[in-house]
Every structure is written in structure tokens, then in C-alpha cells.
Amino acid sequence: MDRPGPPRTANARTADARQVRPATEGWTQQKDAEGRPVLQFASPRRGKPPVHLADLSPAERAAKVVEWGLPAFRARQLEKHYFTHFTDDPALMTDLPASRREELVAAMLPPLLTEVRHLQTDRGDTVKFLWRLHDGALVESVLMRYPGRITLCVSSQAGCGMNCPFCATGQAGLMRNMSAAEIVAQVVRANRFIADGGLGDPRAVGHDGERVSNIVFMGMGEPLANYARVMQAVRVMVDNDHGIGMSARGITVSTVGLVPAIRKLADERIPVTFALSLHAPDDQLRDELIPVNSRWKVDEALDAARAYFDRTGRRVSIEYALIKDMNDHAWRADLLAEKLNARGRGWVHVNPIPLNPTPGSIWTASEVPVQNEFVRRLNAAGIPTTLRDTRGKEIDGACGQLVATAADDDPAI
Numbered sequence: 505m506d507r508p509g510p511p512r513t514a515n516a517r518t519a520d521a522r523q524v525r526p527a528t529e530g531w532t533q534q535k536d537a538e539g540r541p542v543l544q545f546a547s548p549r550r551g552k553p554p555v556h557l558a559d560l561s562p563a564e565r566a567a568k569v570v571e572w573g574l575p576a577f578r579a580r581q582l583e584k585h586y587f588t589h590f591t592d593d594p595a596l597m598t599d600l601p602a603s604r605r606e607e608l609v610a611a612m613l614p615p616l617l618t619e620v621r622h623l624q625t626d627r628g629d630t631v632k633f634l635w636r637l638h639d640g641a642l643v644e645s646v647l648m649r650y651p652g653r654i655t656l657c658v659s660s661q662a663g664c665g666m667n668c669p670f671c672a673t674g675q676a677g678l679m680r681n682m683s684a685a686e687i688v689a690q691v692v693r694a695n696r697f698i699a700d701g702g703l704g705d706p707r708a709v710g711h712d713g714e715r716v717s718n719i720v721f722m723g724m725g726e727p728l729a730n731y732a733r734v735m736q737a738v739r740v741m742v743d744n745d746h747g748i749g750m751s752a753r754g755i756t757v758s759t760v761g762l763v764p765a766i767r768k769l770a771d772e773r774i775p776v777t778f779a780l781s782l783h784a785p786d787d788q789l790r791d792e793l794i795p796v797n798s799r800w801k802v803d804e805a806l807d808a809a810r811a812y813f814d815r816t817g818r819r820v821s822i823e824y825a826l827i828k829d830m831n832d833h834a835w836r837a838d839l840l841a842e843k844l845n846a847r848g849r850g851w852v853h854v855n856p857i858p859l860n861p862t863p864g865s866i867w868t869a870s871e872v873p874v875q876n877e878f879v880r881r882l883n884a885a886g887i888p889t890t891l892r893d894t895r896g897k898e899i900d901g902a903c904g905q906l907v908a909t910a911a912d913d914d915p916a917i
Contacts, residue, residue: 524829524866526792528669534677541795544665545729547681553638554614556685557582559736562746565612572608574601580746582612587740587748590696616689622697631702633693637662637686641679643724645690647716649703650893653754655718658690660734661725666760667795670827670859670867673724682725684736691716691741691748718754722779727757728765738774752776758823760794761805770808770815779821779855780809784831785840793831806843813851822854826870826878837878841885854882857892 534542557565557579565583566576578600585597594600594609617635620642624631629649636642641662648655664671665678695715697703703714719741721727727734738755740747758779759766769778782805784790790797797805809820822844826832844852856878858869870878875891882889 521833522829523833524827526669526789526830527866528675529865529867531675533667533669540798541667541669542677543667543795543799544678547661547678547730550641550680551639553616553683553686556614556616556683556689557586557612558685558688558740558747559683562743565746568612569608572604572611574604574608578608579612582609583746586613586692587746590692590699616683616686617693619693628704631697633690635690635693637682639680643682643686645694645723647694647697647703653717654698654703654714655720656691656694656716657720657723658687659723659725660687660721660727660730660737664725665729666726668760668793670793670825678725678729681730681733684733684740687734687737688740688748691719695748717750718756719750720756720758720779722756722758726760726762728759728762728769731765731768735769735772735774738776742774753818756821760796761800762796763800763804763808766805766808766812770812773816775816775818777818777821778809778812778816779823780805781823781825782806782840783823783825783827785836785843789831802843806847810847810851819850820852822852824854824856825859826856826875827859828868828870828874830866832870832874832878834877834881837881838885841882841887844887845885849886852887854887854889855892856882856889 536542560568562579562583565579569579569582570576581597581599585591589596591597592609592613592615594605597605597609600608616638618637620634620636622631622633631647633645633647634642635644643659643662645659646657648657659682661681662679663676664674667674667677698714698716721734734757738752738757741750741755742752743749752775756777756779757769758781760781766778766780769776781794782790782802783793785802787797787801790802800808809822812818813820822840824831824840840854844854856875858875859867861868869875879889879891
């Protein structure tokens with residue numbers, strides 16, 4: 505049962521406020537014989553992408569180059585070209601032996617992403633890329649410039665198997681896991697786009713050498729359902745000697761609540777930011793909003809999130825999409841604060857984000873006064889809370905909007 509609401513006040517919604525129930529719109533949610541939403545944890549069997557430099561450890565890269573009859577240091581040269589200069593064009597790799605260059609690059613840096621198109625908005629500061637993978641699967645990533653940083657929202661799966669009714673990405677289910685190299689390639693291609701002036705001439709604004717500074721695993725897919733490949737990609741991103749050399753603190757890994765994988769992530773000892781997409785503090789609503797809640801309840805997910813903080817010292821982010829009359833009730837803010845404070849102080853930060861509205865839909869953003877009251881109650885309870893900026897709504901590039909379809913593959917008009 506839902507927790508009873510607080511007494512009626514002038515500024516807060518009460519327990520008898522309208523309660524909209526989650527429902528899909530324009531598509532049918534996959535359900536099992538007992539009527540429960542189907543969850544896909546295992547990737548369907550499809551042709552694997554070719555093995556790429558970024559799929560291998562530094563030692564494996566060197567060994568593979570030696571197999572080609574070349575000295576191991578050639579692997580370091582390939583790493584430099586790909587991770588630092590953001591290129592897989594053999595014509596630009598003049599330090600490699602000309603007689604072997606083409607075949608070596610073809611073997612170690614096979615093409616993984618083909619750009620179908622990109623769209624820009626927010627005065628050019630937000631770019632959504634549509635990529636085609638080797639088997640025809642389509643995925644998207646979103647590049648965003650903010651003051652002092654550039655963030656890339658990456659996909660980790662083609663589709664998603666978590667079947668959340670409010671998320672466009674999950675409508676078609678899970679097509680397959682992406683490889684570590686396919687995940688990394690999104691960063692490399694974004695860095696190439698920046699270097700080529702896609703976000704404006706870096707030299708003109710005094711930022712020559714500018715590149716992606718922050719990664720959020722909040723694109724297509726459930727990152728922790730593709731655990732091994734996501735972690736290999738993260739290792740490549742943070743490797744200063746053999747990878748991209750990013751700060752782990754600038755990388756956010758999100759999940760809808762795969763508790764065993766959250767605990768495993770804590771043991772990695774890589775200080776990434778961890779984000780739990782909660783969206784409801786009560787099991788009755790969250791069972792409907794986030795079907796994986798049928799496996800691991802709110803308290804289990806919050807316990808695992810707190811354990812992540814205890815293990816790493818990294819403050820956890822709670823993501824909460826504010827949906828009008830569905831999960832934005834004032835008593836839910838109070839319940840969320842109660843549950844977080846019950847696990848201690850100083851370990852968590854809440855990021856409410858107004859859902860991106862669709863005209864006439866039950867899935868629409870909370871009204872501004874309601875958003876403000878929700879945030880006020882959490883802050884008043886001692887929970888640091890910041891209403892999050894949303895980017896890319898005009899190009900369907902905002903949170904929950906990433907869904908690559910066959911129509912997206914049509915030529916641009």
C-alpha cells in the first residue's frame with residue numbers, strides 16, 4: 505500500500521491528489537503468461553562485432569601485433585593514433601611501416617560505427633548522433649557542451665531489456681549488447697567531431713585540444729546488464745598510458761537497480777560516479793514504473809547504493825524523473841527523504857528532472873510549482889537536491905527519448 509500523505513497544506517499536494525497509473529502509449533509492453541512485464545537480462549544471439557583494439561588489454565594488443573610479425577611497440581603507436589588523435593585512418597599513420605600499414609589497421613582498428621546522421625540544437629551545443637553498427641543495429645549518443653565541460657551520453661546496448669513503460673528506448677526490447685570497443689568508439693568519434701570544429705572552432709574560443717570531459721552511461725540500454733563490456737570500456741576511458749586518459753570521477757554509470765551488479769561495481773575500486781534511476785520511493789508505484797523492481801525492491805536498491813558509497817567514498821546520485829500526478833506528490837518527496845536519511849547523511853545527492861513532455865500524453869512533466877515543492881522538501885530534510893537541466897528535447901535527444909528506429913535510417917530530406 506502507498507504510504508499515507510501528510511496533512512493538507514497550502515503548498516503541498518496531499519494523499520488524495522490525483523494518482524495517474526503508469527501505462528504505455530502507442531506501443532504494447534511485452535508481458536509473460538502471468539501478466540508481468542518481461543525482463544531481458546541476456547543478450548540475444550547475434551553476429552558479434554569484429555574484435556577491436558579497445559576490446560583487448562594492453563598485453564593482448566601487443567601480443568596480437570607480434571602475431572602479425574611486428575614488434576610489440578607498434579601497438580602503442582596504434583593506441584596513440586586512436587585514443588589521442590581520434591583516427592583510424594591508415595593514411596594518417598605514417599609512423600607505421602607502409603608495407604603493413606593497411607592490413608595492420610584493418611586487423612586492429614576495424615570500423616565499428618557508421619554515422620547515419622547527426623542533429624544539433626541548443627544553439628549548436630547539443631548534438632545527437634545516430635550510428636549504424638556492423639549488423640545493422642542502430643544506436644544513439646548525445647554530445648552536450650556546458651560551461652566548463654563537455655558531456656557525452658553513451659549507449660551500452662542496442663535497445664533495452666528493462667521494459668520501463670515511460671522510456672522510448674525499451675519499446676523494441678533488447679537487440680544485443682554492445683562491445684566495449686563499440687562503446688569506446690562513441691567517445692572517439694565525438695572527440696573527432698569536436699576536434700573538427702563540430703561544436704565550434706576550439707581555437708577561436710581558446711580551447712585548442714578540447715575533448716569530451718564527462719561520460720554518462722544514460723543512453724540506450726541498461727549498463728549493468730552488459731557489465732563486463734561496460735567495465736572494459738570504462739578501463740579504456742580512464743587508462744592514462746594505453747587509453748583515453750579520462751578522470752574516473754567524470755564518468756557516471758547508471759542503473760535502474762540491478763542490485764548484484766551494483767555491489768560488484770563497488771568492488772571494482774574504480775571511482776566512477778554511480779547513479780540509481782529510482783523514480784519512485786514506494787514499491788507499489790515503482791513495480792509499475794520500473795519492472796526490475798519486481799526482482800529487487802526500493803530498499804534493496806538503496807542499501808546497495810549506500811554500500812557503494814561506503815566502499816568507494818563516492819557520493820551516489822539518485823535520478824528521479826518528475827511525472828505529473830504520477831510520482832511527484834509531496835508525500836513521496838517526504839518518503840524519499842526518510843528512506844535516504846535512514847541510511848545516513850552526506851552519502852547521496854538527488855537529481856530530479858522534469859520528464860520531457862509530449863502533448864496529450866499521461867507522461868508529461870510536473871508543473872513548476874510542484875517541481876519546486878518536491879525539491880524544497882528534500883532540501884529541507886537535509887538531502888542535497890538539484891533540479892537537473894535537460895538538453896536536446898527538440899531533437900528527441902533528452903533522457904528517455906533515445907530510440908533508434910528503421911525510419912531514422914531513411915536518408916535525410
